[in-house]
Amino acid sequence: MRILHTSDWHLGQHFMGRTRQAEHRAWCHWLVQTVQEQQADALIIAGDLFDTGTPPSYAREQYHDFILQMQASDCQLVILAGNHDSVAMLNESKNLLARLNTHVISAVTDNLDEQLVVLKQRDGQVGAIVCAVPYIRPRDVQRSRAGQSAEDKQSDLQQAIAAHYAQLFAKAEAIRTQQGIAVPIIGTGHLTTVGVSLTESVREIYVGTLTAFPTDAFPAFDYLALGHIHRPQKVAGLEHIRYSGSPIALSFDEAKQQKQLLVVDLNVAGLQAVTVLDIPCFQRLISLAGNLNELEQQFAELAEQLDQDAITWLEIQVQADDYYNDLEERVTALCAELPVEVLRVRRMRGTKVAGLTAEKGEILAELTPQEVFAKRLHEEELSAEQVSVLHGLHNQVLARLQEAE
Template sequence: MRILHTSDWHLGQHFMGKSRQPEHQALIDWMLVQVNERAVDAVVIAGDIFDTGSPPSYARELYSQLVVRLHAAGVALLLLGGNHDSVATLRESSALLACLSTTVVAAASDPEAQVQVLPLRSASGDMAKPGCIVCAVPFIRPRDVLQSSAGESADHKLQSLQAAIQAHYQTAYVAALARQAEIAADSGETVPIIATGHLTTLGAHITESVREIYVGSLETFPAAAFPPVAYVALGHIHRPQKVGGQEHIRYCGSPIALSFDEVRQQKEVLLVDLDASGLTAVTPLPVPRFQPLASLSGNLSELAAAIASAAANGSQAQPVWLEVTVSADDYLADLPARIQHMAEGLPVEILRIRRERGNQTAMLNARSDETLAELSEYDVFARRLEQEELAAELSAALSERYREVVSSLQEPQA
């Protein structure tokens, strides 16, 4: 069986005022070609299909188009909810989409583990003899798996959450083993088991477009905590990577760059081949860049040449989106006007200008183009702390106390 593993599409994202609709449309067109040419049996999207809980209408239209076109191609789709996705939004059409070869697992809150243990058929097979069994685990919200107790510290809550997530995976895995045994008894064949997830794991390399999804950090969730399945298809981290160097635990990354620090990444989806023995191959499939982007830095003379060079990758119909970081000359008051003048007549659009300075005040000025929509509550607090001359120990203690306060506010009320 061959699965295409992808995640973090973020349909409906606005990139500094720019819509990603043309890129996502091109991505769907490209992926359908790959699905047909490479004989893909099923597509797994491991969370964050949408960028917000209330996606715009064009994002919903793209979502529906993806489902319909995969169904027409005879390819099953398994879609897992992510931290950006609204459970209600995903659930509202899940029954309808089930008639179109699409299974949606919006949340981990259902108490029956069997609901998240799904047989996934191959294109030529049937559900009586599926190509694999999936422990279809979406993004796990703390309220889905544990209840808080009064007086718990932030560290204890994180430890409890990690243990609860691990137990959730183990429960799903036990149910998958039972389903595997049933299939073996009926057909005499062994069906491999895989798992999904939308979370941060130990040592994963993140980018600026990825926000912490739990109070504190769950970067200590170890690879060993996953059950011994043939493959673990992960989402949430936008950079493609193996977890702990293990071939079978993978982040596929986002298929398009979602922030300027991702522009140098080669985006990809993963072709995952399985048979009765388990995982046989994982093949990265590079995704073309549908919108040219570039992040440039230097002094004014260097930037003039860099902007002209970047313009070679654009056209009047599709200009290059630029982030420009100015060093050495960043004290000039008319800096934005000078940078915009360099771009006049060139097929480029400058979306962000940054000033690079060594002192704290200048660092805050360099962030003047940030909006609250781009920052988490922890980012805002960190920005405020930077304005104070505090000892490192006091700053860390204040940050920890702030996390505890936010944690108490985010707990569901009885």
């Protein structure tokens, strides 16, 4: 049984005002070809197919076009909802897509049978049973009780999620026994587990207040296909518990990651191998950091590396203490002749910010807003009149905030 594992497509994402439509189109085309080349029996998409609960029409069209293109491959699809996905929207076409060899699991339900998917190999024989668990919302598995502390709620939620997995696994084992088939059991999930490495594009939404689910609370799956974390990785160093990561870089701190598609081979003895396929880069992202002189040198070096036929998206982090009211114009001038588009210029404070509290060994929490503002103004070369105006504006803001409270 050969299964491909992917997640976190985020169709319809707008990245600093730019659409990812072309990248997603290229990704879907590459994936369809890869499914055929690998002769995969099934493809699991472990959540966050869309970037928002109300994706643009072109993203929905990409979703349906991909499923139609997959029909020629005889590959079964298992699509799980993530925290970005709308349960209602996925359910709109769920029954129709079931006719196209596609299983859409949008939410946890009371009927556990709806979350059990029996996958067949290309020869028609049963090859695996999937405990298809999407993103779990607390209300799906937990009933709140009066007087519970935050710690109690977190403990109860963890136990409820663990119980849900255990019940599904037990049902999968029962199916194996009833049908007399020795096939592997695969689990899925869209959540954060203990010890994973995050990126800035991973929204800080976990399972309710549960920040990380313990690895040892999962049943003994032969393979566990996880989504939500965009960096591909093994969990706790275990070969059979993996995040596939996102197929495209969803933030600049993912720009240097090699994106991956996971090829999972199983048989009656369980997991045989996990092979990593490198995903091509469909849109290059580069983040540069330094002062203006250093950036000028980096741009000179970058000119020799860039593809003249493709536009590279840039993030520029300017490390300087001096204030430039024309910073973006200065940066744009440095790369005017290069095939790049600057999407973000960030001004990174240097030693002056650290110096606000370092001189007297103070910490920020010990200072009042007025003291912090006064210290910061002291670092600038301003006239007495400018300082007075800024103090007045700062006091107005503080007064409004206090009124709002």
